[in-house]
Amino acid sequence: MSRHRPDGVVVADAVVASAAAVCLVAGAVVIGQARAALDRFLYISELGALGMPTAEQFQVGFLLVIAGILLVAVVLRDVRTRLPFLRGVLPAAALVAAGALFLVAAAVPCSMGCPSLLTDEAQWRDWVHIVAAVLAFAAGCLAMLQFATARDRWVARLSTAGGLAVGSIAATGGIISLARGNTDIGSTLEYVAAAIGIVWMLAMAAVHVLPAAAQRPLQTDVPISRTSVPSSR
Template identity: 40%
Template structure:
């Protein structure tokens, strides 16, 4: 069952990404990702389905990524599977608990518990995904996947960090929105590639039969 599930996960991530960008194009204005799902937005349905698909994909990959371990002590306190499990659960919740119209920052006069809850859950999910990326980037025995994950982690950290600062400063928000979408795109493509890499490492029925006769250790990446 692992192979078809991982294939489903890879497709689900890509469909979710297409939905997000389709909604972004349909919005026809500069927005942050969460604004697509805000109360009253015509793109809210696409946002919810996108996050649900991404959540399902993250949970599937989490279940199949148990062999991955970081060689860095602090990152090895939990496994990439746990980080992806947290991310998947957070995305699922964020798809249902969306922000209010305009997605204001939950501070000062604009504070609402709905916005606060969505913001906390969304940040937690994205942070958990970034931790998973770093964990895979420092994983043992998977050099190619580790290099790809390190590049993705650096790009996401720099791009998302810059977009977040612009959002908090309420400065050049059009650029901040584009940067957030770029970081999200890189992160989701990484998740899809991870699903494919794990799928490639799962032996087919024929190779599994051969391995039982002559065991050979498989590698991811």
Template identity: 35%
Template sequence: MSRVLRVVRQPFAAPMLARGWQRAVPVLLALGTIAVLGGLTIIWAARLTVPYPVYVSELGAQGAPTATPFAIALLCIAAGGFSIALASGHIRSSARLLNRWAPAVTLGFAAICFVVASQVTCTAACPVPIADPRSTVQDLVHTTTAVLGFAAACYAMLQVAFAGTVPRVARFSLVSCFAVAAITIVGGLLALVHVATDVGAWLELIGTTVAIAWLAIYSLTLVRVPVVAD
């Protein structure tokens, strides 16, 4: 059990794993960056076809003309997140409270959440779970996984912000963490109280864009960080 926990905490600590992944890391990072940026491009392209403000999840709602592109976009982002997570197992946070597991594990969990959100989309008009009587279990599952995915992404940013091996992206990670958290929380609250939902919709899209941009920049930064055994 202790060996399993060590692998989870430091996936590249074992020399054999470190040597094996050194060649794969650049490929994984390239594929991951292309995938997440491709997913973001699809989301923006889909959003620009809608002539009125909609929340990101509404792009994938049942019956929406943008439902298929939205699902593809989320799967691209999830696949890219998995790829970057696999390539970043050697990154550790230096802050004790953030060092329980590697940022790679957090990113992997976020990717799983987005896979679920891509397959279990919200119903028409995306009613807010519990608060809206029209909401269903499907809406609850989609919203919960989407929120958990964003929360995990923010936590990964916070972990990276205190990782000594990537000082180039540390400050950007901290700013991105607070920006994404604040923007998405405000956007979600506006949707919950049904006030200025057009503003809330744009805020959610901006928060999504910042989160994916951070992931791409983090990936590109990792290209210069060698995989070494402890």
């Protein structure tokens, strides 16, 4: 992307990136505290399930994380991948989709215990919640993999490794959940995947606004028209 942006835009991006970092870290801490309050392994969604004592606390943390995702999307709005088959989708759009889908999952919490969709106990709300969450993870992985062509080698490596790790780890945890397998392993994998995603977003937001990075291109991409035309502001 072009780093030749007006000073006001650079400052605004730094403020938004800082707010995103606060939301992501605060949300992760709140969810972590909710998890620590229980004496058994649970999937993330189960913390906010109907009737759970941690439901309200989880919703606060979840909404903070969602706000952080959307704010990171704002910071990365002028990035476009150079991958031919993904060029038509902005990483920011993928993050907005992830945030919107997580918002649906937050608005429709699963029933007590978040029963597997392969069982008779699954209700309509379980289908809505789980499908939205799975698609949100997929959109997040897409955003990460779009940085695989970053000119900054460590950004490319971090994004490629992170995207593949989140996809494979979340998928493994999901399969274990559907099969009603070991909850200890499945839930732990889900938390690991979520943590990787949060760390990646923090890193991308920081790289985008760091003054040192502003002196050279961080291109996954081709500048879009908004940043390639001189600003009048």
